[in-house]
Amino acid sequence: MWAAVFAIYHHYFHGCAGVVAEHRQDLSFVVELPGLAPRAIGDLPSFLIADSTDPSDIFHSIFTTIRDLIESLDKERPRATVLVNTCQELEVGALAAMGAHDVLPVGPVLPSGDDEAGIFKQDGAEYMEWLDAQPASSVVYVSFGSLASMAREQLDDLLLGLEGSGRPYLCVIRKDVMAALGEAEAEVRGRLKNGVAVEWCDQVRVLWHAAVGCFSMNTQLDVRDWRVGVRAQVDGGGVLRAVEVRRCVEEVMGDSEAAAEVRQMAGKWKRMVAEATEKGGSSERNLMAFVDSARITV
Known part of the structure; x- marks a missing residue:
């Protein structure tokens, strides 16, 4: 964590x-x-x-x-x-x-490059092939995690906003969420022109893919500390509206100075994390020191 x-x-x-x-x-x-x-x-x-x-x-x-x-x-x-x-x-x-x-x-832990290393079976051939066909840094990845619920109104506005952005997107909509909303997978996919909806994906593989240009994270760190994202505002009823989805996507993926700064900061932190986990980096040194102390204790 x-x-x-x-x-x-x-x-x-x-x-x-x-x-x-x-x-x-x-x-x-x-x-x-x-x-x-x-x-x-x-x-x-x-x-x-x-x-x-x-x-x-x-x-x-x-x-x-x-x-x-x-x-x-x-x-x-x-x-x-x-x-x-x-x-x-x-x-x-x-x-x-x-x-x-x-x-x-001692992290962040990065993918090893071994396709069999994940704890889930690798059954995402279709969405990975779709990602392979997209331009670099062009895809918006959206996932609300394994616990969050979603109202029908929110799902409608989310998909409307993503479609309205005009950019390719990969959206994870859990099977239980679709069932609770009375939605069938075919009905959801029938609304999509620019994107792909899946019930589950291997998030590490997706985030590591060169085609992914933006995704959701912890807002406080994302926006204020690292300056690699924008905060989406919900309306008075707690719904993230389509127009706000489009605004946020454009503010991160567009051609403005603000979007350029987000990409610049993302590149900076990516390099810093890679250095920390490489041999001689801060996380690698911490992990080796912990292992050595454990050996001494034993």
Whole structure:
């Protein structure tokens, strides 16, 4: 996980849960967590914002798993070393915000190049072949992850906005989401002219593909810290409208100075991450030091 996310988990379960619970209905309320930049409640992980005390809630198991993890780390004597999938150059501030834990950045973990290395079978021949046929840095990749739900109105506007952008796109719409909306896969695909919709994809392979030009990430890091993205604004009903989808795609993929800066910053961080994970880089040195210390302990 990112260091910033781990720091949020730590501080939530060490005195900040009450503030979040008190203001969970106001997603714009700014909360200050020790050592981290101020952020809106809406920028915190979803299962921390929701009332996850109900066992039937979709986020309950995740909430309890993270809570139990933090509690276990608190009991470790001597302190356990937590390996995080980031590099120190990316998250200097977040790494400094976790004095209560020994946190070691050893990533980001990059693809090995082995097509059989993934934990899922590689069954994405069609969408990978489609990506292979697209120009470099031209495709918009959209995925809402394995937990987020979506209203019919939101799906309609999302697809309308992506189509309206005029750019090729790969959109992941989970099978359970389509079923809940009463949509059939054929019906969804019948609306698409510029893009491809899939129920699942190998995200690492997709993000590593040269054709992908933009995708979604953690907004706070993406927009403010790394300056490689733009924040999409929802309307008063919480729906991301088509016109806003088109605006954001154009602001990242277009020919403006702002879009050029986003691509420049993305290239900068890509090079920095590659250097950190290469032999002699910061993450490689941290990992080797951890392995050496473990050998000594044993």
